[in-house]
Amino acid sequence: MGFKQLINSKKTLSLFAAFVLFGTNRLMAQATAAADTATADKGAMWTGVAYYVLLFFVASLCVAILGKILRVYDLTQKMQGKKGLNWNGIMGICCAIFLITGMYGAYWSLTVQGSMSLPEAASAHGGAIDSMFTTTTILTLIVFVITQICLFGFAFVYRGSDKRKAYFLPHNNTIEKIWTIVPATVLTILVVFGFFTWQKVMNSTEAKGDINIDVTGHQFSWELRYPGTDGKLGSTNFRLTTALNKLGVNFKDRNSFDDLSADTLVIPVNKSIRINIHAQDVIHSVYMPHFRVQLNAVPGLPTFFKFTPTILTSEMRRKTDDPKFEYLLYCNKICGTGHYNMQKVVRVVTQAEYQDWIAKQKPYLSEPLKKELHFADAKPSIPVQAASNTLALNN
Numbered sequence: 567m568g569f570k571q572l573i574n575s576k577k578t579l580s581l582f583a584a585f586v587l588f589g590t591n592r593l594m595a596q597a598t599a600a601a602d603t604a605t606a607d608k609g610a611m612w613t614g615v616a617y618y619v620l621l622f623f624v625a626s627l628c629v630a631i632l633g634k635i636l637r638v639y640d641l642t643q644k645m646q647g648k649k650g651l652n653w654n655g656i657m658g659i660c661c662a663i664f665l666i667t668g669m670y671g672a673y674w675s676l677t678v679q680g681s682m683s684l685p686e687a688a689s690a691h692g693g694a695i696d697s698m699f700t701t702t703t704i705l706t707l708i709v710f711v712i713t714q715i716c717l718f719g720f721a722f723v724y725r726g727s728d729k730r731k732a733y734f735l736p737h738n739n740t741i742e743k744i745w746t747i748v749p750a751t752v753l754t755i756l757v758v759f760g761f762f763t764w765q766k767v768m769n770s771t772e773a774k775g776d777i778n779i780d781v782t783g784h785q786f787s788w789e790l791r792y793p794g795t796d797g798k799l800g801s802t803n804f805r806l807t808t809a810l811n812k813l814g815v816n817f818k819d820r821n822s823f824d825d826l827s828a829d830t831l832v833i834p835v836n837k838s839i840r841i842n843i844h845a846q847d848v849i850h851s852v853y854m855p856h857f858r859v860q861l862n863a864v865p866g867l868p869t870f871f872k873f874t875p876t877i878l879t880s881e882m883r884r885k886t887d888d889p890k891f892e893y894l895l896y897c898n899k900i901c902g903t904g905h906y907n908m909q910k911v912v913r914v915v916t917q918a919e920y921q922d923w924i925a926k927q928k929p930y931l932s933e934p935l936k937k938e939l940h941f942a943d944a945k946p947s948i949p950v951q952a953a954s955n956t957l958a959l960n961n
């Protein structure tokens with residue numbers, strides 16, 4: 567195929583189109599990310615795109631040149647009456663090389679990146695999740711190794727040769743049975759194992775925790791609400807949401823009077839913590855990897871997760887040899903541009919430290935909110951504007 571034909575061929579054009587689209591995508595993504603930092607990064611962005619475009623063309627050119635050289639060599643050999651290149655042999659050896667390098671890559675990924683996957687479990691149910699994860703990983707790893715060896719090993723060992731003829735195997739019931747029954751059995755065991763583990767973790771019959779905490783997600787932060795001395799959280803209604811009453815707490819419910827707001831999710835060790843999960847705009851996801859906790863926060867659909875932290879933050883700081891270590895609550899749903907920054911510090915403390923901390927937290931029902939709601943002890947001078955905003959409360 568000549569150079570003109572190469573340029574004109576549909577395949578080349580569609581490849582180029584896909585590449586341009588990919589480049590534009592990259593450009594758009596970078597442009598969004600760089601929107602805040604304005605023009606400063608623009609130079610770097612264009613250099614980045616140009617670099618990848620150039621790299622793609624150089625790599626394509628190298629492959630094309632190598633292919634042409636081999637083709638010319640092959641034709642020359644044939645013209646001289648020789649056998650030419652043994653493509654079956656080359657492809658077979660390529661498969662063997664791919665098998666060895668691929669297996670090494672998988673081993674490297676498992677040992678180097680695998681150790682980064684999950685930190686030590688710091689909750690009572692964490693062990694059960696981990697053992698399920700390990701069982702699944704070991705089983706899939708065994709299947710992966712066997713299938714890869716069979717796939718590329720067979721392609722190498724039984725590569726095309728003039729000395730032997732391929733065996734024609736149209737159908738074999740025994741093989742069909744084996745490769746249907748074995749995976750079905752293994753998958754059933756895994757699903758049933760997972761089902762019982764999840765049932766045990768969620769344990770909804772004993773839904774009430776020692777401490778109930780409301781965790782509400784919105785773009786792009788988490789709001790926390792703790793119960794006061796009565797241990798009960800007041801109800802909420804999204805219609806009551808105002809600038810001051812961010813969570814739409816219903817103050818007709820007396821349980822809400824002593825509720826507290828907090829900046830850090832402080833929880834006592836070895837106590838059952840129930841977090842009530844809410845979302846105010848889009849779907850977010852409460853994710854605390856150390857505690858093996860993850861549950862979506864869906865607008866209009868309150869959910870909860872109950873767990874028992876078992877390792878103090880101070881103990882974890884010693885274990886990780888990191889004096890600044892903090893547990894974190896992340897958002898695990900890509901919920902918008904500020905998603906990456908949507909996190910809250912979680913601190914596991916002793917019961918005494920928790921009591922000290924909770925005593926210092928500010929009431930959710932702040933003075934300005936009392937004024938907005940016309941509470942008896944608030945000053946009578948309420949602006950007309952604010953008063954009209956409270957109409958929704960009487961619905």
Ligand SMILES: [Cu+2]
Nearest residue numbers: 850897901908
């Ligand atoms: Cu989010």
